[in-house]
Amino acid sequence: MLRFILQRLLTGIPTLLVLVALAFFLIRAAPGGPFDSERQLPPEIEANMRRAYHLDEPLPMQFARYLGGLARGDFGPSFQYRDFTVTELIGAGFPVSLRVGALAMLLAVLVGVSVGTFAALRQNRAADHAVMAAAMTGISIPNFVMAPLLVLVVAVGLGWLPAGGYGDGGWRHLLLPVVTLALPQIAYLARLTRASMIEVLRSAYIRTARAQGLPLRTIILHHALRPALLPVVSYLGPATAAVITGSVVIEQIFGLPGIGRFFVTGALNRDYTLVMGVVVFYGTLILVFNLLVDLIYGVLDPRIRHDA
Amino acid sequence: MSLVRQDEAPRSLWQDAGAALRQNRAATVAALVLALITLSVVVLPEVLPFGYEQTDWDHIATGPSLGTGHLLGTDALGRDLLVRTLWGGRVSLLVALVATAVSLLIGVTYGAVAGYAGGRIDQVMMRIVDILYALPFMFLVILLMVLFGRNLVLIFVAIGAINWLDMARIVRGQTLSLRNREFVEAARAGGVPAARIIRRHIVPNLLGVVVVYVTLTIPHVILVESFLSFLGLGVQEPMTSWGALVNEGAQELETSWWMIVFPSAFLAVTLFCCNFLGDGLRDALDPRDRSHR
Numbered sequence: 001m002l003r004f005i006l007q008r009l010l011t012g013i014p015t016l017l018v019l020v021a022l023a024f025f026l027i028r029a030a031p032g033g034p035f036d037s038e039r040q041l042p043p044e045i046e047a048n049m050r051r052a053y054h055l056d057e058p059l060p061m062q063f064a065r066y067l068g069g070l071a072r073g074d075f076g077p078s079f080q081y082r083d084f085t086v087t088e089l090i091g092a093g094f095p096v097s098l099r100v101g102a103l104a105m106l107l108a109v110l111v112g113v114s115v116g117t118f119a120a121l122r123q124n125r126a127a128d129h130a131v132m133a134a135a136m137t138g139i140s141i142p143n144f145v146m147a148p149l150l151v152l153v154v155a156v157g158l159g160w161l162p163a164g165g166y167g168d169g170g171w172r173h174l175l176l177p178v179v180t181l182a183l184p185q186i187a188y189l190a191r192l193t194r195a196s197m198i199e200v201l202r203s204a205y206i207r208t209a210r211a212q213g214l215p216l217r218t219i220i221l222h223h224a225l226r227p228a229l230l231p232v233v234s235y236l237g238p239a240t241a242a243v244i245t246g247s248v249v250i251e252q253i254f255g256l257p258g259i260g261r262f263f264v265t266g267a268l269n270r271d272y273t274l275v276m277g278v279v280v281f282y283g284t285l286i287l288v289f290n291l292l293v294d295l296i297y298g299v300l301d302p303r304i305r306h307d308a
Numbered sequence: 309m310s311l312v313r314q315d316e317a318p319r320s321l322w323q324d325a326g327a328a329l330r331q332n333r334a335a336t337v338a339a340l341v342l343a344l345i346t347l348s349v350v351v352l353p354e355v356l357p358f359g360y361e362q363t364d365w366d367h368i369a370t371g372p373s374l375g376t377g378h379l380l381g382t383d384a385l386g387r388d389l390l391v392r393t394l395w396g397g398r399v400s401l402l403v404a405l406v407a408t409a410v411s412l413l414i415g416v417t418y419g420a421v422a423g424y425a426g427g428r429i430d431q432v433m434m435r436i437v438d439i440l441y442a443l444p445f446m447f448l449v450i451l452l453m454v455l456f457g458r459n460l461v462l463i464f465v466a467i468g469a470i471n472w473l474d475m476a477r478i479v480r481g482q483t484l485s486l487r488n489r490e491f492v493e494a495a496r497a498g499g500v501p502a503a504r505i506i507r508r509h510i511v512p513n514l515l516g517v518v519v520v521y522v523t524l525t526i527p528h529v530i531l532v533e534s535f536l537s538f539l540g541l542g543v544q545e546p547m548t549s550w551g552a553l554v555n556e557g558a559q560e561l562e563t564s565w566w567m568i569v570f571p572s573a574f575l576a577v578t579l580f581c582c583n584f585l586g587d588g589l590r591d592a593l594d595p596r597d598r599s600h601r
Binding site: 011015016018019022023026027029030031032129132133136137139141142144145148191192195196199227230231234235238242245248249263264266267268275278279282283284286287290297301303304 | 334431435438439441442443444446447448450451454455474477478481482484485488516517520527528531534535538539551554555558568572576579580583
């Protein structure tokens with residue numbers, strides 16, 4: 001098991017290298033540059049700036065320089081947010097995104113899995129249809145519609161909660177963004193759980209357990225839930241990595257200082273270092289979470305062995 | 309000795325599924341509604357007296373009314389909302405179909421092969437998925453947009469080419485636990501070639517999960533497209549999509565309710581029906597459940 005983890009971590013390094021190279025050359029292939037603006041800079045000044053940021057060097061050289069920085073844990077300076085390094089920007093924004101995202105995922109797993117199991121046990125009955133229709137509503141309403149609606153009703157109309165801002169990071173500021181983020185995830189998880197739970201409940205060993213007269217509670221919790229969670233877990237890994245790195249829509253509407261917006265503004269403004277920084281950061285998280293998924297797979301289904 | 313029952317003609321998996329589906333009333337209704345929406349999206353814009361970019365200067369941002377001829381009202385530029393919603397439906401449904409088909413085809417093949425092959429092949433194939441996965445979706449789409457210009461076809465391909473990763477991972481996970489099952493071992497012991505085992509024994513058993521995932525992919529793709537439109541990167545004016553219309557409507561939420569209500573309703577009804585149909589298909593395609601005979 002330990003060997004498996006170490007092996008995966010080691011193979012993760014070349015994976016990450018390929019990813020960095022892919023992202024680096026893709027963003028450089030895009031037309032335009034970080035110093036394009038409405039006001040045309042005098043060519044001498046632009047040449048000076050390009051030199052200061054080493055943008056005048058040949059591309060492979062810049063890539064080597066970037067990798068050297070990465071090896072020292074240095075993401076470089078941001079082009080768009082002058083006076084800030086990318087490390088500082090991510091360090092300031094990630095705790096916010098992590099807090100909001102982790103709470104949303106926690107809520108989504110608790111509600112989604114329970115609701116999905118509940119619906120599976122009542123397959124094709126009124127309660128099943130009602131629950132799944134409600135889950136559908138969660139998927140059907142885009143978060144950029146749900147968010148202003150919630151703000152309009154709960155914050156502006158009823159005045160229960162602040163309309164936006166992160167404040168001190170207390171629950172009053174977090175509740176609306178967390179719920180908005182969690183709703184579609186709840187719906188996805190409920191549907192995935194329901195589908196796989198129905199499959200599992202049909203298998204022979206569940207029938208055996210039923211024939212032995214075990215209480216339904218025991219059958220679900222001890223026999224059915226573990227295998228039924230397999231597809232859920234493979235969805236959860238990357239979904240968690242995506243949610244805890246922030247959502248540009250949620251951050252924009254609720255005025256949260258997270259890192260989700262950097263993925264979009266960084267690419268649009270050709271802020272090479274910033275967008276590379278979040279891409280590398282996100283990529284690392286994805287690799288870690290996928291490793292976790294495979295480990296959990298082994299725990300949930302003993303037939304899948306990692307030492308073979 | 310024959311193992312096939314002689315008293316009934318052999319039926320394929322799909323014939324069986326079709327029969328089961330017709331018995332599921334919710335799924336049948338959903339399929340009919342989807343067909344109706346598709347039909348009206350295709351036919352009605354050709355019949356209605358307004359174009360999708362035609363401004364009615366006498367009726368700017370007016371509510372739904374029979375008298376003006378604008379059944380669902382007009383938008384802030386005086387364009388007929390019904391016609392625009394139908395045109396938006398053309399784009400949204402096309403995105404959904406093309407992108408989902410792309411993701412389905414690549415994802416199932418890739419995932420089933422990786423999961424069944426196992427070992428080193430599986431590891432390499434999944435590493436490739438990991439690398440592609442680790443590139444943030446928005447970053448890729450934005451890059452593709454600035455690289456190749458804003459092209460509708462490209463949106464379809466980009467969305468589909470990203471979404472097969474999810475499908476591949478889920479299919480591979482299921483295949484991993486299927487490949488050790490007795491019936492697969494029996495087939496292998498009987499000397500059935502790997503490609504045939506995947507096609508005849510693995511894929512049919514994956515259909516339940518895959519169909520449910522497809523019904524998740526279709527709304528997801530429509531939402532991704534609308535999210536791109538929200539960022540101004542998706543469908544460009546005067547062309548529109550359901551997502552773009554919902555987005556425009558959300559900005560006029562307090563003054564012109566119809567601008568968000570009608571496109572949202574079309575979107576929501578379509579998504580609802582996709583899912584009921586998907587559930588019906590899931591039940592119908594399950595090869596173990598022959599109770600409907």
